[in-house]
Amino acid sequence: MRRYTYNGEEGRYYPTLGITPEPGKRYSLEQNPGDGDWTPPDPEPTPEAPAEAAEAEQKQESSDA
Numbered sequence: 817m818r819r820y821t822y823n824g825e826e827g828r829y830y831p832t833l834g835i836t837p838e839p840g841k842r843y844s845l846e847q848n849p850g851d852g853d854w855t856p857p858d859p860e861p862t863p864e865a866p867a868e869a870a871e872a873e874q875k876q877e878s879s880d881a
Contacts, residue, residue, distance in 0.1 A: 817844040817845065818844070818845065818856065818857050819842045819844050819845075819857050820842065820843055820845050820848060820854040820855060820856055820857065821840065821841070821842050821854065821855040822837035822839055822841055822843060822853060822854055823839060823840075823853050823854065823855055824837070824839065824853030825839070825853075826838065826839055828853075830849065832849075833845065833849070
């Protein structure tokens with residue numbers, strides 16, 4: 817679950833979430849409600865592809881020698 821910051825107006829109720837969020841507070845949500853009132857967290861880093869990881873490891877071994 818990711819944490820989103822609510823930037824909307826005070827007093828709005830989200831029936832599907834079962835909350836009345838407070839502006840500026842962060843909430844753990846399955847997904848962004850998509851109404852423009854939520855700021856998503858920074859994107860999670862994407863894992864390296866296996867070939868890129870092997871190449872990086874090879875470069876590290878070369879520089880250690």
